[in-house]
Amino acid sequence: MMHKNWWKILGSILILYTVIGGLLIPVPKLPILHESIRNLYFHVPMWFSMIVIYTVSVVYSIKYLNSNNENHDLIAVECVNTGIVFSFVGLATGMIWANFTWGDFWPNDPKLNSAAIATLMYLAYIVLRGSIDEEQKRAKISAIYNIFAYPVMVVLIFVLPRLTDSLHPGNGGNPGFGSYDLDSNMRLVFYPAVIGWILISVWIMTIRYRIRLIENKQNQII
């Protein structure tokens, strides 16, 4: 059992480490941000996890179209369910951070608006699934929708904000955290945080998927 669960333990240890390291390891002293720069360790990994889990989702949607295996469709939908949770947590933490550094819970920033639209797009995926009763049709249509939604999400979050002015680092001529804000001390915490949260998000997704499998089996018996 231990050898199969190593990645869950790794994720847990990484996250506990980032709690200690993220609060205690010195950070660069920057105006406006002050200590709130530490939010980087907790806010940004939410979005990384969301992206990874949506990527897994789209992979399984493509797999479903190739194989017609119902389980692939179930993985795709549980990925989206988990990803939406992470995007809401990402939005909420970002709003708190924005209020104290940019002066408003929702400054008119292209990255925020794009992220909100992307989240709505994935909520639409759930609504779409709910509106189709016939299982194979539901799986097929939602898989195709998912394949179209994914590149739009990537463009919304990563491409469009970079073309205009944005408060977020790395957008609209703002240098990214990578260039000078993220010093070597911060990398020491930031990368483990990203990996840890990705592992945890995949874990939550597999739990949801396994519950869904049991539910599915029971529904078929009835």
Next chain:
Amino acid sequence: MKKVVSLFSLLILSISVFAQGNVEMADELRSSGKIYVVVAVMLVLFFAFIVYLFTIDKRLKKFEKGK
């Protein structure tokens, strides 16, 4: 599973021992910015979250095997 729990409890224990050791000396948990209090609270929180995930996983595994 038991190994994991004992590992984490050891981890937490070692932190509290570390903190207690400093109560008489520098009183770190009460020092200047009291950031260590936040660290302790967040550790408890995240630890609970992870243990909770592990127990859900374990119960689910039992259920899967029962089927």
